[in-house]
Amino acid sequence: MDFNIDVASRTPIYRQLAEQIRSAIARGRLQENSRLPSVRDLSRRLVINPNTVARVYTELERDGLLVTRHGLGVFVASPGSDLTRKARRERLMLLLDSFFTEAVLLGFTAEEVREFVQDRSAQFQWQAGV
Amino acid sequence: MDFNIDVASRTPIYRQLAEQIRSAIARGRLQENSRLPSVRDLSRRLVINPNTVARVYTELERDGLLVTRHGLGVFVASPGSDLTRKARRERLMLLLDSFFTEAVLLGFTAEEVREFVQDRSAQFQWQAGV
DNA sequence: TCAACTGTACTATTTGTGTTAGTACAGAAG
DNA sequence: CTTCTGTACTAACACAAATAGTACAGTTGA
Numbered sequence: 001m002d003f004n005i006d007v008a009s010r011t012p013i014y015r016q017l018a019e020q021i022r023s024a025i026a027r028g029r030l031q032e033n034s035r036l037p038s039v040r041d042l043s044r045r046l047v048i049n050p051n052t053v054a055r056v057y058t059e060l061e062r063d064g065l066l067v068t069r070h071g072l073g074v075f076v077a078s079p080g081s082d083l084t085r086k087a088r089r090e091r092l093m094l095l096l097d098s099f100f101t102e103a104v105l106l107g108f109t110a111e112e113v114r115e116f117v118q119d120r121s122a123q124f125q126w127q128a129g130v
Numbered sequence: 131m132d133f134n135i136d137v138a139s140r141t142p143i144y145r146q147l148a149e150q151i152r153s154a155i156a157r158g159r160l161q162e163n164s165r166l167p168s169v170r171d172l173s174r175r176l177v178i179n180p181n182t183v184a185r186v187y188t189e190l191e192r193d194g195l196l197v198t199r200h201g202l203g204v205f206v207a208s209p210g211s212d213l214t215r216k217a218r219r220e221r222l223m224l225l226l227d228s229f230f231t232e233a234v235l236l237g238f239t240a241e242e243v244r245e246f247v248q249d250r251s252a253q254f255q256w257q258a259g260v
Numbered sequence: 261t262c263a264a265c266t267g268t269a270c271t272a273t274t275t276g277t278g279t280t281a282g283t284a285c286a287g288a289a290g
Numbered sequence: 291c292t293t294c295t296g297t298a299c300t301a302a303c304a305c306a307a308a309t310a311g312t313a314c315a316g317t318t319g320a
Contacts, residue, residue: 012277012278012279013278013279014278014279019228019231022231022232022235023227023231025235026230026231026232026234026235027231027234038294038295038296039295039296039297040294040295040296048279048280049279049280049281050280051279051280051281052278052279052280054296054297054298055278057296058296058297065235068295068296068297069287069288069295069296070286070287070288070295070296070297071286071287071288071289071294071295071296072287072288072289072294072295072296073294073295073296074295074296079235079237080237081235081236081237083236088236088237088238089246091232091236092229092232092233092236092238092243092246093246093250095225095228095229095232095233096229096246096247096250097153097250098149098225099222099225099226099229100156100250100251100253100254101149101152101153101156101157101254102152102156102221102222102225103222103225103254104156104157104254104255104256104257105152105155105156105195105209105211106211106213106218106221106222107209107210107211107218107257108218108222108256108257109256109257109258109259110251110256110259111259113222113251113256114247114251116222116223116226117226117244117247120223120226120227120230121230121240121243121244123230124230124231124233124234125234126234126238126239126240127234127237127238127239128239129239129240129241142306142307142308143307143308144307144308168265168266168267169266169267169268170265170266170267178308178309179308179309179310180309180310181308181309181310182307182308182309184267184268184269185307185308187267188267188268198266198267198268199266199267199316199317200266200267200268200315200316200317201265201266201267201315201316201317201318202265202266202267202316202317202318203265203266203267204266204267261320262319262320263318263319263320264317264318264319264320265316265317265318265319266315266316266317266318267314267315267316267317268313268314268315268316269312269313269314269315270311270312270313270314271310271311271312272309272310272311273308273309273310274307274308274309274310275306275307275308275309276305276306276307276308277304277305277306277307278303278304278305278306279302279303279304279305280301280302280303280304281300281301281302281303282299282300282301283298283299283300284297284298284299285296285297285298285299286295286296286297286298287294287295287296287297288293288294288295288296289292289293289294289295290291290292290293290294
């Protein structure tokens with residue numbers, strides 16, 4: 001995995017890194033049980049503080065995306081959220097609404113947006129239908 | 131328009147208010163040329179600082195969503211972004227990707243998401259097809 | 261003209277977040 | 291036992307977020 005950090009950006013480093021890891025998992029570029037770089041290794045490569053990397057790993061473990069085995073490293077967890085379906089749906093709707101809001105304000109039509117959604121969807125690793 | 135602020139939230143007040151105004155415009159609950167509450171009035175109603183409201187209005191004017199007429203008040207601007215189509219598309223794709231990422235990580239299937247998109251779309255005031 | 265509204269600009273202060281730095285501790289592997 | 295792993299903690303600095311207060315300028319209507 002190759003991550004990259006823009007220190008000039010106004011979005012915090014730990015957010016940038018966390019989003020890149022989430023995205024990599026959702027797209028299948030990081031598979032279940034695969035190991036992530038060590039805190040010290042990654043911090044050296046990105047030229048950021050080890051604490052910042054550790055913070056990201058801790059946050060993602062709290063979200064159930066990563067599992068750390070002490071002394072061994074950090075690994076991608078098995079998929080599956082512990083939230084109720086209602087909670088998961090509400091969380092997703094917030095993002096959907098902000099997406100639609102931006103789409104309208106940017107002047108896109110409903111047709112255009114439908115097309116974007118259709119095309120872009122292929123880049124993600126969806127769970128098989130229940 | 132009724133706005134509400136959660137001071138206990140970790141998201142900044144000015145972000146909460148800005149998002150609510152953006153959303154109201156995108157959904158058509160705030161129509162073109164309609165007037166927003168004055169800085170002092172709204173700050174009194176929400177029990178926040180006038181500066182915070184002024185900051186939000188300034189930001190949204192910079193984004194082209196609002197227009198202020200000195201001495202008269204702040205109004206909803208005419209729709210239309212000054213960005214190029216490419217820039218607008220890239221901006222929207224960032225939001226679409228984070229939506230898809232969250233959807234996958236929450237365990238939703240492609241079918242479910244397609245349905246969400248279809249249903250929710252009706253709540254927004256889309257520009258007529260070109 | 262003047263009072264009362266509008267937004268704008270500025271400084272000062274407080275609080276919290278983001279980041280780095282450094283040290284120390286504990287589990288796992290060879 | 292050395293060396294890797296993640297964890298925990300404190301200290302320090304810079305910046306963002308928010309409040310408070312004051313002052314200025316444009317618009318309206320009595």
